[in-house]
Structures are given as C-alpha cells and as structure tokens.
Amino acid sequence: MEKSRSNICQIQAPTYGSLITILSIDGGGIRGIIPAIILSFLESELQKLDGEDARIANYFDVIAGTSTGGLITSMLTTPNEDNRPLFSAKDVKCFYLENSPKIFPQPCGLLAKATKIFKAFWGPIYDGKYLHSLLKDRLGSTRLHETLTNVVIPTFDIKKLHPIIFSSFEVIIASSKDALLSDICIGTSAAPTYLPAHHFQTASPRGTIREFDLIDGGVAANNPALVAIGEVTKEVIKGNPDFLAHKPFDYRKYLLISIGTGSAKVEEKYTAKSASKWGILGWLFSSWSTPLVDVFLQSSADMVDIHISVFFQTLRSECNYLRIEDDTLSGTVSSVDVSTKENLADLVKVGEQLLKKPVSRVNLETGVFEPVGNGEGSNEEALKRFAKILSEERRLREMRSPHVKSPS
Numbered sequence: 001m002e003k004s005r006s007n008i009c010q011i012q013a014p015t016y017g018s019l020i021t022i023l024s025i026d027g028g029g030i031r032g033i034i035p036a037i038i039l040s041f042l043e044s045e046l047q048k049l050d051g052e053d054a055r056i057a058n059y060f061d062v063i064a065g066t067s068t069g070g071l072i073t074s075m076l077t078t079p080n081e082d083n084r085p086l087f088s089a090k091d092v093k094c095f096y097l098e099n100s101p102k103i104f105p106q107p108c109g110l111l112a113k114a115t116k117i118f119k120a121f122w123g124p125i126y127d128g129k130y131l132h133s134l135l136k137d138r139l140g141s142t143r144l145h146e147t148l149t150n151v152v153i154p155t156f157d158i159k160k161l162h163p164i165i166f167s168s169f170e171v172i173i174a175s176s177k178d179a180l181l182s183d184i185c186i187g188t189s190a191a192p193t194y195l196p197a198h199h200f201q202t203a204s205p206r207g208t209i210r211e212f213d214l215i216d217g218g219v220a221a222n223n224p225a226l227v228a229i230g231e232v233t234k235e236v237i238k239g240n241p242d243f244l245a246h247k248p249f250d251y252r253k254y255l256l257i258s259i260g261t262g263s264a265k266v267e268e269k270y271t272a273k274s275a276s277k278w279g280i281l282g283w284l285f286s287s288w289s290t291p292l293v294d295v296f297l298q299s300s301a302d303m304v305d306i307h308i309s310v311f312f313q314t315l316r317s318e319c320n321y322l323r324i325e326d327d328t329l330s331g332t333v334s335s336v337d338v339s340t341k342e343n344l345a346d347l348v349k350v351g352e353q354l355l356k357k358p359v360s361r362v363n364l365e366t367g368v369f370e371p372v373g374n375g376e377g378s379n380e381e382a383l384k385r386f387a388k389i390l391s392e393e394r395r396l397r398e399m400r401s402p403h404v405k406s407p408s
Contacts, residue, residue: 012397013242024225027067028261029336037351045387064228154217187214223301260325264334
C-alpha cells in the first residue's frame, strides 16, 4: 500500500492506526445507483470533515465489489493523470443515469417483455458492446496493481468452474492476475442470460500466458464482504507489514460498511407450489423474471450478511459493522436491467429514502433483516458517525506514520 500518491490520496497502512477499514458493494445491475447514492452521502460527510478533496478511496484499506459493485469499486479507485480517483462518488451516480439506457437498451411497445425472453432463448439479452467499449475507454490501461487502495473483485471462471478473486493483495504473488481493470469489470458483470461471458489473456513477466473465461462474480459472492475479510486475514497471517499491529480473526479491529443494491423479498413472486412444476425453462423464466438467477444472487448475499453479523455480534462489536440494504423493492424497480427514465428516477428515490430508514441488522434467530431499534438512528446518521471514525483513523495514521509529513 506504500504507493506513490499525493498526500490527500494517501491512505497509510493499518499498522499505524487502530482499525482495518473495509467497504463492500454488492452486485445488482442498474440497481448500482442505490450504493452510488449512499456513497455520495458518505463522501460528502468526509468532505465536511477533511475538505473537498476527500474521496472514498482515501479512507478504506480495501474496497470490494461484485458485478456492478466491481464497476463502482474500479471507478472509485482508478487514478487519473494527477494520481487522484478518476470518479468521485457523485460522479458514479451520473455515470449510471447517463449510460444505463445504452448498456441495457429497452424494447418498446406491448411486446417488450416477450421480446426480451425470446432473445434470451438464443443468447444473452444484451450484446454488451457499449458496456465493453465504455469501460475500456474510461478505465484505459489501468491494471489491478495501480488502484489507489486495495481492491477485491470476485468473478467466476466458467471454463474451470472455479471462482477467481482479483485481489490487489495477490498481484505480487500471482502476477498473471494483474489484469486490466476493464477486463476484470467486464468479467464480473457478465450476468448469465443478460450479458456475454468474457474471455481474455494476461502475460506474466516470465512470458507465461494465462487465460480467463469469466462470468458474473455474483454466482460465487454477490455480497463480497466476506471475501474481502478473507483477503485481509490472509495478509495478517502472512505477516504483511501493513497489518503488523493486528491479529488474525480479531474482528473487533475491523470497520466494515457493506452496501446492498436492494432486493424484492416482500414481493413473494415465487412459491413452492409453482416451483415444483418447473423444468429448465421454468427455472430460467417465470413471472417475467429469472428465478434461478434471483435465487443464487440473493442466497449468496444473505448468507454472507448472516455470517458477518455472527462474527461482530459475538465479539460485541456490532457497531463496527453497518449493512445498508433495502429488501422491500417490488415491481420494475427490483429489476437489474430496466433502464427506462422512469425506473432510473425511481431507483434514485430508493437510494435517497434508504438513507432515511433506520439502521437494520439481520436477526440471528429468524434470519430477517430488521430495524435495530437501540438508538442507532437512521442510515444517514450512522454514516455520519462512520465518517467521523474514518476521518479520525486517517488522522491517527498520518500522525503515527514515519512516511508522511502533515501538510503545512
């Protein structure tokens, strides 16, 4: 993490602080607008504390993202020509509003849904050409090792039937993973039935060629928070000097903000009665949706939240873990690809309303995500508290670090 950065972009190693800070962003297609709005609010609070140059990447040791979350992760951590983040958090929201209709062009007329399903019989609903061109243009030649802080982006190799985790921690060890961020983002967002799988190659300094055949990382870890914790834990065990002050599995030292992209649990559009009659087509297409995709994405995200909640609650440090998610979506707003002007506007409202909702946590007895009700207030108030902690942690590291002089 001792990369050459200007002071405002520099995040000192956790060794010089008291916490390990992690940001995690779920997958969810155009619903990436929701975490973009949440992060825009957090960044604005950090700017109130530390000045308008403050950016999300300045405060987190690791930023993890799957699928659309991987895109957001890359945008927040890719350096521009001044070695500062290419995108601010509010820029990410504008990115989605401007480009979603071109990434997911919508058929017009009464037969729109039927046309979409018909296309899925013969190949991906969308060809991905605009998305691929856009990412290659915006992210350019930036590679994994060049991000402004550590990133973790899960994908899945369909050829090897094995998860591939692109982690900047592993770049030195496995240089064959030092891929272009654009290729990683195209791979992690290649959702089955929606976008085509992505093939690319990398070459190690020794000339060894490695091939990747990737699909959406959501099939392995739609909520990448646990993957991020695992990557940090491995570094602690290996004795990475960035983490010398910390012990393996001491989750009391972790500060984790995990942001979901919403789900439609209240809608209850599937039942055992109907599912018991499904064959291949039924699992792929039912109620104008894709049950199989919905099931593995949602189960993956929820299981991670449950596991992490157990860790933090067991150690009585649950206030160090903030999960922001809205599981009350319904109808079109719960889709991953309906990019109409009306739906995009509705998603913005969902993100803004989510800030006002009370802090919620999974009930370990029932597995239900429910309001905490112990004075933690709204998500907005919680983010303000976390912003102060992040700012104080950064100042502590700068004060203790022998590598940085405070600006005059």
